[in-house]
Amino acid sequence: MADHEHGTSTTSEQITAEVLAAIQGTGADRARVVLTSLIRHAHDFAREVRLQPDELLGAADFLRRCGEISDEARHELILLSDVLGMTMVVDTIAAEVPDGALETSVLGPFYRAGSPLEPNGANISRGGSEDGEPAHIHGQVLNLRGEPIAGAELDVWGTNANGLYENVDPLQPDYNLRGRFRTDETGAYDLWTVKPVSYPIPADGPVGDLLRVTNRHNMRPAHFHVIATADGYRTIVTELYTDDDEYLWTDAVFGVKSSLVVHYERIDDPRRLAAADRAEPYWDLRHDFVLAPGESGEVSFSTGREAAGR
Numbered sequence: 001m002a003d004h005e006h007g008t009s010t011t012s013e014q015i016t017a018e019v020l021a022a023i024q025g026t027g028a029d030r031a032r033v034v035l036t037s038l039i040r041h042a043h044d045f046a047r048e049v050r051l052q053p054d055e056l057l058g059a060a061d062f063l064r065r066c067g068e069i070s071d072e073a074r075h076e077l078i079l080l081s082d083v084l085g086m087t088m089v090v091d092t093i094a095a096e097v098p099d100g101a102l103e104t105s106v107l108g109p110f111y112r113a114g115s116p117l118e119p120n121g122a123n124i125s126r127g128g129s130e131d132g133e134p135a136h137i138h139g140q141v142l143n144l145r146g147e148p149i150a151g152a153e154l155d156v157w158g159t160n161a162n163g164l165y166e167n168v169d170p171l172q173p174d175y176n177l178r179g180r181f182r183t184d185e186t187g188a189y190d191l192w193t194v195k196p197v198s199y200p201i202p203a204d205g206p207v208g209d210l211l212r213v214t215n216r217h218n219m220r221p222a223h224f225h226v227i228a229t230a231d232g233y234r235t236i237v238t239e240l241y242t243d244d245d246e247y248l249w250t251d252a253v254f255g256v257k258s259s260l261v262v263h264y265e266r267i268d269d270p271r272r273l274a275a276a277d278r279a280e281p282y283w284d285l286r287h288d289f290v291l292a293p294g295e296s297g298e299v300s301f302s303t304g305r306e307a308a309g310r
């Protein structure tokens with residue numbers, strides 16, 4: 001209601017109503033539902049904080065800078081969604097996983113589709129000892145009744161000891177620390193990689209400015225990325241978080257869920273090393289992935305590899 005005596009001045013609520021009326025011709029139902037709610041909430045938000053014109057321009061400029069710093073290998077707007085917790089809210093709503101099933105976590109901006117399909121037991125540390133401390137990750141993919149799922153695919157990726165993914169580090173071999181594994185008839189998978197380390201998310205762009213304004217660090221706790229897929233089961237994009245990491249409960253992108261925290265056991269007993277045919281100590285993680293029935297799906301985002309010399 002206008003507070004003018006004769007009610008002649010236009011209120012912000014009238015403008016909201018006008019905008020909502022203007023988009024009712026939107027062709028697709030889903031687009032109309034999403035846009036209507038988005039506009040309603042955005043206008044209410046502006047009223048609630050009494051958003052100032054220079055602040056709106058500042059926000060527009062922030063988004064422009066997000067676009068400008070983005071390229072094939074860096075997507076600042078995904079990073080923005082991640083640090084605001086939006087990615088985790090959306091993923092968690094969408095996943096609707098039943099209790100006991102593998103939970104979702106963030107995909108992150110470094111997924112690169114099409115990594116090599118490897119036999120079980122293969123080592124995806126293609127860069128040698130500089131990649132980090134060896135880790136053996138193995139277990140089964142199971143359904144909710146505890147029965148093995150044969151032919152499930154685990155698409156995995158991680159950083160080297162410097163906290164860098166191969167696609168943004170020209171010094172690493174192509175597809176280093178990335179690979180796809182399929183479970184055998186007993187639902188088992190088995191791979192070698194390196195123990196994950198915590199790493200900073202890029203702070204040299206607008207998202208870094210946002211973190212500084214909010215007095216937040218830009219570290220992600222050590223994690224191992226997995227996309228688990230099997231015919232007749234819901235595809236799950238997730239991460240396993242290492243329990244001994246100092247940033248475990250202050251993840252810059254809010255990805256950690258209790259069921260995703262895992263423990264790597266240090267193997268340095270000579271008898272066990274001999275049994276595993278290893279000369280050097282390593283980390284062992286046995287982890288089973290439990291999938292719920294549903295539709296398997298494709299991940300629609302994939303990054304490229306940054307050109308060498310950059």
Ligand SMILES: [Fe+2]
Nearest residue numbers: 108110223225
């Ligand atoms: Fe990551």
